[in-house]
Amino acid sequence: MEAYCVKCKSKREMKDAREVTMKNGKKARTGACQVCGTKMFKIGG
Numbered sequence: 770m771e772a773y774c775v776k777c778k779s780k781r782e783m784k785d786a787r788e789v790t791m792k793n794g795k796k797a798r799t800g801a802c803q804v805c806g807t808k809m810f811k812i813g814g
């Protein structure tokens with residue numbers, strides 16, 4: 770899945786994406802940028 774990478778300043782494919790639940794109960798995905806390895810975060814399942 771794609772997410773915005775703040776380091777690359779563009780959308781990148783997310784590596785090792787996994788689902789997490791935020792404090793407000795909403796689902797989000799976290800992973801790492803495929804290109805630079807920066808941690809990525811995307812709201813929504």
Ligand SMILES: [Zn+2]
Nearest residue numbers: 774777802805
């Ligand atoms: Zn990146």
